[in-house]
Amino acid sequence: MATPVMNQAADQAAASTRTVTLGKSLNLGLRAAMEADPKVIVMGEDVGKLGGVFRITDGLQKDFGEQRVLDTPLAESGIIGTAVGLAIRGFRPVCEIQFDGFIFPAFDQIVSQVAKLHYRSQGRVTLPMVIRVPFGGGIGAVEHHSESPESYFAHTAGLKVVSCSNAVDAYWMIQQAIRCDDPVLFFEPKRRYYEKGELDVGATPDPLFSSRVLRTGTAATLVSYGPSVKTCLESAAAAAEEGTELEVIDLRALSPMDLTPVFESVRKTGHLVVVSEAPEEASLASEIAARVQQECFYSLEAPVLRVTGFDTPYPPSKLEEDFLPDLDRVLDAVDRSLGW
């Protein structure tokens, strides 16, 4: 997997570089944010003593105490609703939703209060809160543990939405999200929690709301975010062996999106395939397709193609390999685009 480019000389970086998993990197980022600002608090189900079901908050309650890492009662609406109050009071809550499919009890608070309070108060009230959501499939789980609900939130004005795809970004993006004065939905690619990266904590990260070209190519552009970024990189590597150079862009920010690098890429390649696990209808993939056709109409040599989950509920896990975009489906779309 290509490591994102950091603005630091490689040899200098080596000194402070360590190999970490994406999950551990989030843990380190949360810890750094809590050390930097005593108002940062972590709250959620099982985040304290257990350290979260994915151990992302491991050790934080032990080191920061029960006043800053709260094992809350089991109610997502309660978690988000009280975080709003805490944020009004001057805290910076970082809420964990245990799994994607369990964000919906909190949907009302997120859409009605979290998203709108700044607007309703004419900017007098800020809500610097982060809602962490392990999302996406591919882990062989039972129902409600594999969903990709990010479009609902990108669709809602007042919320910022990001997703990290690799261990290095995870460390920086979680801290940047916590420092952001707007509420941020932070989608974590749970099936990539154990993917490793070389983290240099002395590096200077890219801005949070910026996309990034991970691999350059001239034949076609692949745009993705979260868990399917890796799928795209693997697809590009496979295509390269056949002599087709694909450009891969990691969106990182889902709302607002930074599509400038995508437009530039499409003007160069003329072909775009958007890859995402979320169902297709009314999705972020559709949004990207719409904007690209508007900005790059005369550069496009084929319609923008979307490789997504299907418009079904997430299937039983024995069928998830069929549901999730994989290398073959991505390359099939590339072939269709190039053969248009």
Place this chain on the structure above:
Amino acid sequence: MSSPEQWTHPEPGVGPAATAATPTAEQVIAGLRATSEGGPELVQLLTPEGERVPDSRWDPYVADITAEDLRGLYRDMVLTRRVDREANALQRQGQLGIWVPLLGQEAAQVGAGRALKPQDMVFPSYREHGVAWCRDVHPTELLGIFRGTDHGSWDPLAKRFHLYTIVIGNQVLNAAGYAMGQRFEGKVGDDDGEATMVFFGDGATSQGDVHEGFVWASVYDAPLVFFCQNNQWAISEPTERQSRLPLYQRARGYGFPGVRVDGNDVLASLAVSRWALDECRHGNGPVLIEAFTYRMDAHTTTDDPTRYRLADELEAWKLKDPIERVRVNLVRHENADHAFFDEVQAEADQLAAELREFCVNMPDPPKERMFAHVYEDGNPVLAAQRDAYLAYASGFEGGGH
């Protein structure tokens, strides 16, 4: 600035915050000990030592239980436990993706399950394998959910046993609505009346859906038994994280009765459940039952309880084992002999073998299943998506996709 301790104070100035897994002395005084010890209001008919304790209020509800019936309850619990252990082992061997153990909760579930009448409806959570057994949902029918081949394979209407619900608390409102329907259709009011029973955990009692279920059921006099299995833990969080007072006492605030029963006592669970269902079928619902029990295994096969609870706790609860006390009682009163216990054991082994055989031979679902039944009336967009995908996938057939 006040500290979080003060925000969660039981009574300002009375004691410390209810944050610890083990209640402090102050919490005991504040009544919190009752959330982890059962307390004086616990209904118990069979002690952990297998002694039948007379109880004038509850005895009438199990007065008809013969030695044969008690042997039947014993058999239900042993088979349920055997299925649970076999499924747990199947997960360990890679045959199931995950398993949700019910170990320790057999008496609560079998007591409730055997109190139900055929006309009653049940809304389970995801751990109710013992109730499923009582509703004639064969253990093999549970496997698909955990193997990842389906989201529930039994007919919930025919079995009057709704599909498992994983989103904590959702089914409580669904059950309230179903029970409202039973009343609206005039199926409440005599011995043949209908009732609904809904299962949820101690953790679930914090969800808005559960509170709303309490409100709806009470406002519409719905024939609904709320059966809360307080197994002391919601994954890593002890019941103290959810409530300042014993859970059964919540009912009072909503205007209906609440009873705490020893969830490891199958006779007590049966008696209290029969009473509660009777109340409901006669139009006196809803009712809350808190079955005080213990999750003896991990939350699921992916959980590691050593991170948050002490082994001592399990050892203490082993002494209150739900099956052992019935066995002791049967032996003491010479209501069962060796042959009986051997027979049940053999039957359990046979059932486990059947479960295993079924599990390892379960076919993977065909690809088209993913697109089926999303709508009753179809959807042309989805149909096109399905056709395109199946055509694409057929290109890989035999190609090692």
